[in-house]
Amino acid sequence: MSAAPDRPRVFVVGAGPSGLTAAHRLRAAGYHPVLLDRRDRVGGQIHTHREAGYLMEEGATLLPSAYRPVLRIVEELGLQDALIPAGSRVGFARDGAIHELRSEALFRDAARSPLIGPAAKLALAPLGLVNARIAKHLNYEDLSSAAAWDRETPREFCARHLGMSGDAYDYVIDATVRGVLGVRSDTISVVELFFMINNILGTTLFAFRDGYSAYVAALAAGHEVRLGATVHELVEIADGVRMTYADADGEHVEEGAAALVTIRGDRIPDLLPGYFDDPSCAAFLRGLRYTKCVVMNTGVTTPPAGVRASVTNVPESIEPGVMGFTCEHNKAPGRAPAGKGLLCFLSMTEDAERLVAEDDDTVREWFLRGAERILPGVSDTVDYTRIARWDEVIVYSRPGLYRALGDFVRRRPRGTRIELGGIFWSSSNICTATSAGERAVRDLLPVLRAGTGASTLA
Ligand SMILES: Cc1cc2nc3c(=O)[nH]c(=O)nc-3n(C[C@H](O)[C@H](O)[C@H](O)COP(=O)(O)OP(=O)(O)OC[C@H]3O[C@@H](n4cnc5c(N)ncnc54)[C@H](O)[C@@H]3O)c2cc1C
Known part of the structure; x- marks a missing residue:
C-alpha cells in the first residue's frame, strides 16, 4: 500500500x-x-551496516519472544521468514572464562553453573519467589503498573529483602543489569531488573537474518x-x-x-x-534523563575459542567500562566472512559520556584495552573496526520514576x-x-x- x-x-x-x-x-x-x-x-536506534564482508548492528540487536506487539507486526509485514533464532545463550565473564546460561532459564542454569559457588546460589533462590509476585505487573505500555515495587535500586533491594551481596550480586545481578541496560544496578529502579528478567532474559531471543x-x-x-x-x-x-x-x-x-x-x-x-495544562506533566518529562552508548563492531580473523554465547555480560570487576559484547557470528549466519568472527563491544553510559566526543583512534584503543581484559589475546586478531556513537539511548531510571510516571499518566x-x-x-x-x-x-x-x-x- x-x-x-x-x-x-x-x-x-x-x-x-x-x-x-x-x-x-x-x-x-x-x-x-x-x-x-x-x-x-x-x-x-535501529541501524544495520554492511562493509568489508561484515553485517553489523550499530544499534538494537535482539528481538526477545516476549516482544509480542513487535512479532505481530513482523507477521503483518510477512517477515516471519526473515526472523531467526539468535542462539539464546547468555555468557557471563568471570576468571578468564565465559560461563553460558540459557536466556530462558537464567536462574535455573546459574544454580548449576560454576559461575558462582554454593552459598551464592542459595542467595539467588528467593529472587524467584519475589519475581513470581511482581511478574504480572510488568507492562510494556505503562510500567507505572509496578509502581508499588518502585522504591529501591536493585542493589538496595537485593541487600535489604534478600540478604544478597557478594558473588550472586556482582556476577549475576549487577552483570545482567550492566549487560542489558549499560547502567549500574546501584542507580536504577529495581522494577527494571524484574522487567528484564521476565521480558527480555526470560524468553527466547531472535534476530533478523539480514539485520534489524x-x-x-x-x-x-x-x-x-x-x-x-x-x-x-x-x-x-x-x-x-x-x-x-x-x-x-x-x-x-x-x-x-x-x-x-x-x-x-x-x-x-x-x-x-x-x-500541558498541568505543569507537573511538563516537569516529569523535563526531568527524564537518557543514557548514551558507544559501540565498536570488531571483525576478528579467528572467533574467540570456546565462546558459543550470542551475548555476554561483563562484570565491573573485569572491565568497568564495557557493559558486554555480542558474538554476532554466534547470533546469526552471514555476519562475518567465512572463518572470521564479528564481536560488538558496547560501553557503559558513564564512559560513553566522554567517548562520544573522542576521535575514532582514541575510542578504538579504549575498547581494545577493555576487550583484552575480557578475552585475552583478542586484539591480535582484529582486522576491522567500526565505531557508532549514540547520544540518547534509554531512559536512565531511578527509584520512584515509575511512581512519577503514574501521576503523569493520570494527569496528561x-x-x-x-x-x-x-x-x-x-x-x-x-x-x-x-x-x-x-x-x-x-x-x-x-x-x-x-x-x-x-x-x-x-
Ligand atoms: C547500541 C544500542 C543497542 C540496542 N539494543 C537493543 C536491543 O537489542 N533490543 C531492544 O529492544 N532495544 C535495543 N536498543 C534500544 C532501542 O533501539 C530503542 O529503545 C528504540 O529504538 C526506541 O525507539 P523510538 O522510536 O522510541 O526512538 P528512536 O529509535 O530513538 O527514534 C526516534 C527518532 O526521532 C528522531 N527525532 C528526534 N528529534 C526529532 C525532531 N525534533 N524532529 C524530527 N525527528 C526527530 C530521531 O532522529 C530518531 O530517528 C538499543 C539501542 C542502542 C543505541
Whole structure:
C-alpha cells in the first residue's frame, strides 16, 4: 500500500520504531501519515551496516519472544521468514572464562553453573519467589503498573529483602543489569531488573537474518517520509495542528489533522508549547534523563575459542567500562566472512559520556584495552573496526520514576490532536516504543473520527 495524499494527514515526528509503528497503524485506519526525521535515514536506534564482508548492528540487536506487539507486526509485514533464532545463550565473564546460561532459564542454569559457588546460589533462590509476585505487573505500555515495587535500586533491594551481596550480586545481578541496560544496578529502579528478567532474559531471543534494518525498511515502505527534517514546534489549532520544521531548504509551516510525537521525553515540552495544562506533566518529562552508548563492531580473523554465547555480560570487576559484547557470528549466519568472527563491544553510559566526543583512534584503543581484559589475546586478531556513537539511548531510571510516571499518566492531556509515543512509558526497548506508538494511535483515532477538520486538512 502506498501513501494516499487525499486522506487526512497526520504528522509523525521521529521515524524510529515508535513513529514507524504509529504510521503503520494510522495508514491501516485510513489516514495519511507524514513521517519526519532529523536524520538522513529511518530507523532511529535501529541501524544495520554492511562493509568489508561484515553485517553489523550499530544499534538494537535482539528481538526477545516476549516482544509480542513487535512479532505481530513482523507477521503483518510477512517477515516471519526473515526472523531467526539468535542462539539464546547468555555468557557471563568471570576468571578468564565465559560461563553460558540459557536466556530462558537464567536462574535455573546459574544454580548449576560454576559461575558462582554454593552459598551464592542459595542467595539467588528467593529472587524467584519475589519475581513470581511482581511478574504480572510488568507492562510494556505503562510500567507505572509496578509502581508499588518502585522504591529501591536493585542493589538496595537485593541487600535489604534478600540478604544478597557478594558473588550472586556482582556476577549475576549487577552483570545482567550492566549487560542489558549499560547502567549500574546501584542507580536504577529495581522494577527494571524484574522487567528484564521476565521480558527480555526470560524468553527466547531472535534476530533478523539480514539485520534489524530489514524490519524498519519494511515498516517504512510506501509511507511519505521526510528525512533531514527537524520539527521545532507543534501546536493545536481549530480542527487540526500546525507544525514548524526545518530542512535543507529552510523553515516550513504546515497544517494537518493531528500529530504524534516520538522524540525523547525531556525535549517534548519545548516542542509542544501550551500543550500541558498541568505543569507537573511538563516537569516529569523535563526531568527524564537518557543514557548514551558507544559501540565498536570488531571483525576478528579467528572467533574467540570456546565462546558459543550470542551475548555476554561483563562484570565491573573485569572491565568497568564495557557493559558486554555480542558474538554476532554466534547470533546469526552471514555476519562475518567465512572463518572470521564479528564481536560488538558496547560501553557503559558513564564512559560513553566522554567517548562520544573522542576521535575514532582514541575510542578504538579504549575498547581494545577493555576487550583484552575480557578475552585475552583478542586484539591480535582484529582486522576491522567500526565505531557508532549514540547520544540518547534509554531512559536512565531511578527509584520512584515509575511512581512519577503514574501521576503523569493520570494527569496528561486527553482527547487532544497531539499524542505522545516514545520509550518513557515503560522500561526502554523496541517493544515499549512499539506499544507506545500503537497506544498513541488508539488514543488519537476517536478524536480524529469525531472531528470536523479531517477533510479540510487533508
Ligand atoms: C547500541 C544500542 C543497542 C540496542 N539494543 C537493543 C536491543 O537489542 N533490543 C531492544 O529492544 N532495544 C535495543 N536498543 C534500544 C532501542 O533501539 C530503542 O529503545 C528504540 O529504538 C526506541 O525507539 P523510538 O522510536 O522510541 O526512538 P528512536 O529509535 O530513538 O527514534 C526516534 C527518532 O526521532 C528522531 N527525532 C528526534 N528529534 C526529532 C525532531 N525534533 N524532529 C524530527 N525527528 C526527530 C530521531 O532522529 C530518531 O530517528 C538499543 C539501542 C542502542 C543505541
